[in-house]
Amino acid sequence: MRLLATASAILLFGATSVAGQTLDELKNDGQLNDALKTDNVLTYGMGYHQQRYSPLNQINPKTVKRLVPVWNLSLDNNWGEQAQPIVYNGVMYVTNARHTVAIDVGTGKQIWKHTLDWPADTPRVVCCGVSNKGAALYNGRLYRTTLDAHVIALDAKTGKELWKSKVAEWKEGYSLTLAPLIANGVLVTGISGAEFGIRGFIDGWDPDTGKQLWRRHTIPARGEKGNETWPQDNNAWQIGGGSAWITGSYDPQLDLMYWGIGNPAPWASQSRAGDNLYTSSVLALRPKTGEIVWHYQFTPNDAYDYDACWELILAELSVNGRMRKVAMQLNRNGFLYVLDRATGELLSAKAYEKVNWASHVDLKTGRPVETDIAKSIRDMKATEHWPSTRGAKNWQHAAFNPKTGLLYANTMHEGRMYKHLETKPYETGQRYMFIENLPLARPADQPIGHIEAIDPLTAEKKWRVPLMDFQIWSAMLASGELLFTGKHTGEFIALDAATGRQLWQFQTGSGINAMPVTYTYKGKQYVTVLSGIGGLYWNINREQLKDKVPQGGSVWTFALLPD
Amino acid sequence: MLVCGSAAAQSPAPEQIQRGAAIYERNCSPCHGARMQDPQGAFDLRKFPHNERERFIVAVTRGKNQMPPWGGLLKPEDIEALWAYVLSAESIYGR
Numbered sequence: 176m177r178l179l180a181t182a183s184a185i186l187l188f189g190a191t192s193v194a195g196q197t198l199d200e201l202k203n204d205g206q207l208n209d210a211l212k213t214d215n216v217l218t219y220g221m222g223y224h225q226q227r228y229s230p231l232n233q234i235n236p237k238t239v240k241r242l243v244p245v246w247n248l249s250l251d252n253n254w255g256e257q258a259q260p261i262v263y264n265g266v267m268y269v270t271n272a273r274h275t276v277a278i279d280v281g282t283g284k285q286i287w288k289h290t291l292d293w294p295a296d297t298p299r300v301v302c303c304g305v306s307n308k309g310a311a312l313y314n315g316r317l318y319r320t321t322l323d324a325h326v327i328a329l330d331a332k333t334g335k336e337l338w339k340s341k342v343a344e345w346k347e348g349y350s351l352t353l354a355p356l357i358a359n360g361v362l363v364t365g366i367s368g369a370e371f372g373i374r375g376f377i378d379g380w381d382p383d384t385g386k387q388l389w390r391r392h393t394i395p396a397r398g399e400k401g402n403e404t405w406p407q408d409n410n411a412w413q414i415g416g417g418s419a420w421i422t423g424s425y426d427p428q429l430d431l432m433y434w435g436i437g438n439p440a441p442w443a444s445q446s447r448a449g450d451n452l453y454t455s456s457v458l459a460l461r462p463k464t465g466e467i468v469w470h471y472q473f474t475p476n477d478a479y480d481y482d483a484c485w486e487l488i489l490a491e492l493s494v495n496g497r498m499r500k501v502a503m504q505l506n507r508n509g510f511l512y513v514l515d516r517a518t519g520e521l522l523s524a525k526a527y528e529k530v531n532w533a534s535h536v537d538l539k540t541g542r543p544v545e546t547d548i549a550k551s552i553r554d555m556k557a558t559e560h561w562p563s564t565r566g567a568k569n570w571q572h573a574a575f576n577p578k579t580g581l582l583y584a585n586t587m588h589e590g591r592m593y594k595h596l597e598t599k600p601y602e603t604g605q606r607y608m609f610i611e612n613l614p615l616a617r618p619a620d621q622p623i624g625h626i627e628a629i630d631p632l633t634a635e636k637k638w639r640v641p642l643m644d645f646q647i648w649s650a651m652l653a654s655g656e657l658l659f660t661g662k663h664t665g666e667f668i669a670l671d672a673a674t675g676r677q678l679w680q681f682q683t684g685s686g687i688n689a690m691p692v693t694y695t696y697k698g699k700q701y702v703t704v705l706s707g708i709g710g711l712y713w714n715i716n717r718e719q720l721k722d723k724v725p726q727g728g729s730v731w732t733f734a735l736l737p738d
Numbered sequence: 739m740l741v742c743g744s745a746a747a748q749s750p751a752p753e754q755i756q757r758g759a760a761i762y763e764r765n766c767s768p769c770h771g772a773r774m775q776d777p778q779g780a781f782d783l784r785k786f787p788h789n790e791r792e793r794f795i796v797a798v799t800r801g802k803n804q805m806p807p808w809g810g811l812l813k814p815e816d817i818e819a820l821w822a823y824v825l826s827a828e829s830i831y832g833r
Contacts, residue, residue: 298806302768305804370768599764604811606764611772714769714804717779 196263196312201357202427205229207577213695216262219309219354220572221651221692223425224489227574229693232654233700234735239657239669239679241736242702246283247684250274250728255709257306259354259690260730261317262703268331269705269730270307270319272352275329277317280696283732287334293323293345300348300604302370304710308422309354309690311362313382318362320351326364326378328385338385342366348373348604351420358425358432358462361388365419365434369454369482372440372607375417377458379465391465393417393436393453401452401470411447414601416440417454421484421570424502429517431459431468433487433502442564443595443609444478444553451476455483457502459519469519473506475542478552478595479532480564480610481508488575488582492631494522503631505573505584507566508543510536511634525634528567528586532560555595557611563591564612569711572649572690574658575631576672582631583658583672585647587624590615626650626660626675638675645720646712649690659702661687663712664724667704667731683731686724688712703732750822755830758823761816765808774827780805783824784831794821 196217203210205222213231221227234242250256252271261268266286267278277286298305301322311318316337317329323345328337342364343349348371356363362380369375375393380386394415395401405412418437425432439447439454455474458467474481487502492513494501502516509530513523524536532552533543551558565587573584596609617623622641629636645663652658657678658670663686669679686708693702707728708720750758767773769780777783786794798817801807808817 295801296807296810298804299808299811596763599760602764606768608764608768611767613772613776714779717804718777718782 197314198360201313214262214264216260216692216694217312219259219311219356219422220424220486223427225424225486225572226488226490226577227572227650227690228576228652228655230654231693231695231700232656234693234702235654235656236671236678238735241738242669242679242681242733243736244681244731245701245734246732248276248278248283248285248730250276250705250707250730252707252728253726254305255713255726256689256705256707256728257304257710258309258705260692260703260705261310261312262692262694263312265696266331267703267730268310268312268317270310271707271728272305272307272322275310275317275319275334277331277334278730280701280732283730289329289334289336291321293321297323297345297350300345300368300371301350301352302367304714306352306710308352311355311357313357313362316382318355318357318382320353320355320364322350322352324349324351326351326355326362326380326385328382340380340385340387342378346604347371353420354422356422356425356432357382359427359430361462363423363432363462365421365423367418367420369416369418369437369440370606370608371604372414372416372601373418374413374415375419375437377419377434377460377465379462389465391458391460391467393419393458395452404450404452406446406448409446414440414607415447415451415454418482419484421486424487424489425462426489426500426516429500430461431516432462433489433516434458434460435484435487435504437482437484438477438480441598441607441609442478442480443598444476445555445595446598447476449476455481457483457487457504457514459516471514471519471521471541473510473512474508478549479508479560479593481506481566483507485568485570486572488573489516490575490577492580494632503575503582505568505582505586505629507562507568508533509562509567510543511629511631513631523632525632527629527634528588529561529590530567531590552593552595555597557592557594559590559615560593561590562587563589564593564610565589569646571646574650574652576652576655578655580631581637582629583627583650583652584629585624585626585650585660587646588622589624626670628672628675640675645716648688651691651693653693653702659691659693659704661689661691661704661706663688663708663716663720665706667691667706681731681733684725684729685727686713686720699734701732701734703730705730750825754819754822755826757816758819758821761812761820762823766820769805773831775831784827786824788825791821794824
């Protein structure tokens with residue numbers, strides 16, 4: 176059956192225009208139906224649902240021992256590789272902060288390369304690593320964002336720049352690192368910069384011209400619904416953060432996009448009393464207009480940098496005996512949320528890691544119940560705080576298996592001694608945080624995190640493997656039986672998804688902090704991941720890693736040796 | 739406690755150290771750590787040689803390794819204030 180599906184995919188591939196994929200192809204990407212073209216990976220998250228799951232099963236627990244590299248291409252970049260490749264009709268598109276590269280999937284040869292230049296001091300307004308997370312492809316054009324706050328369109332065949340639109344002024348703290356989303360024919364981007372006191376937004380662009388179609392601020396203006404959750408006697412709402420720096424997911428049937436919204440600014444909360452909508456929330460938006468259809472706030476008046484930008488994974492789950500269309504998030508604040516994605520109704524919110532700032536989430540009010548720890552932090556006392564501001568999970572993406580209904584994630588186990596400092600006046604383009612965040616002594620046998628399989632509704636772990644040294648990065652499931660992920664120390668690994676046992680590894684040339692993908696080419700399954708240490712966790716661990724893990728970005732592609 | 743003989747001869751004024759501490763707290767502490775106590779992956783400024791002022795000024799102004807240039811934002815007197823703060827860190831916080 177699967178062979179037939181693959182064969183029909185090849186036939187379809189042969190008949191497809193090279194001009195560029197359509198909205199239908201985007202909708203079917205990663206969907207488990209007959210229209211799935213396994214040759215292609217067209218969306219961030221391997222499907223609009225961001226499940227990072229593939230039904231391909233040539234590479235499986237029995238065959239993975241024959242998995243070998245078939246090509247490697249240097250990306251000529253030391254800033255770090257954090258992107259997910261896009262694959263279409265035998266061509267792979269890869270981005271980093273400097274370059275966009277098109278690669279022949281069959282040979283690993285570079286077809287074209289486009290290089291960006293941005294002012295050398297742009298990284299000053301990038302809080303967490305100079306990076307780019309990938310491109311979007313639509314109608315023969317490749318779209319990407321730039322560190323100095325532009326969005327650009329390239330000809331997918333030649334790499335020629337077709338248009339470039341300024342999103343915002345980087346000197347005011349705005350930057351872009353995320354992969355764009357194409358939803359219902361609209362090119363959609365978010366923004367980074369809450370650590371610099373921006374007022375966040377999500378933009379809709381005309382993919383043909385680069386003309387802005389709409390801008391939805393993540394903090395409502397005076398007079399708009401939601402602004403009453405900000406002080407009315409100061410301008411905190413104008414400098415209140417609310418980034419959107421991870422690509423939203425999309426449900427084409429409901430025609431709703433789901434964007435996680437980041438932390439408020441400054442992190443210290445004394446100048447911004449109120450819930451501070453829509454920071455640390457999820458927004459369900461119409462792609463054509465940017466209209467907010469519903470919202471849910473995970474962390475009202477967030478005092479902890481509990482940014483909610485992480486992937487919102489879309490799936491169907493049986494909840495109390497009834498199938499529900501849900502959006503799930505392993506939130507930074509330590510709770511695993513399941514929401515009805517048509518209405519925003521909160522269905523479940525269970526702690527999945529050690530949490531001391533809140534006792535639980537009240538399902539009736541939808542609000543976390545804060546503890547004395549939270550009060551101590553708000554009273555500006557140095558306080559042992561779990562999870563730390565880095566979260567119970569950072570942006571390393573989780574995967575979801577629609578057949579077992581389990582999430583697979585790399586989670587973090589870290590508390591810190593956290594303290595709010597006195598808030599000082601806003602200065603354009605400068606840090607706007609006002610906190611101290613010092614490490615706790617860590618017992619030698621205390622893990623820094625886990626890779627684990629989690630039930631979304633109970634947060635129970637089906638299995639849990641402790642990490643003792645460095646973080647592991649985004650997960651990707653092949654066939655539901657193999658879990659691929661990578662380590663900062665460079666190993667690309669495959670685990671048995673049923674047990675967490677490691678079955679295979681390959682040492683790449685640098686550290687891995689990117690998202691693997693799998694696809695077929697001429698009927699054969701491939702796996703690709705970028706290697707190139709960079710980003711926030713390289714900044715954090717550089718002293719420990721610098722003599723062991725060299726910088727330098729490259730693309731690694733793997734396939735099975737014949738029997 | 740005085741830092742060392744040569745630096746002590748030109749000890750920075752307390753106001754300059756305070757100004758450096760404020761600039762540090764806002765712009766530098768996210769990477770170099772609160773009060774220089776938790777540098778993580780960035781340079782441990784407590785270990786910066788006190789006789790290499792020029793190297794400090796150039797690195798901050800023009801950038802070095804992963805650190806972006808700050809010369810476009812901070813004035814020369816701001817960077818001098820940061821240097822004064824770095825020189826004083828040991829006497830303020832201990833080593």
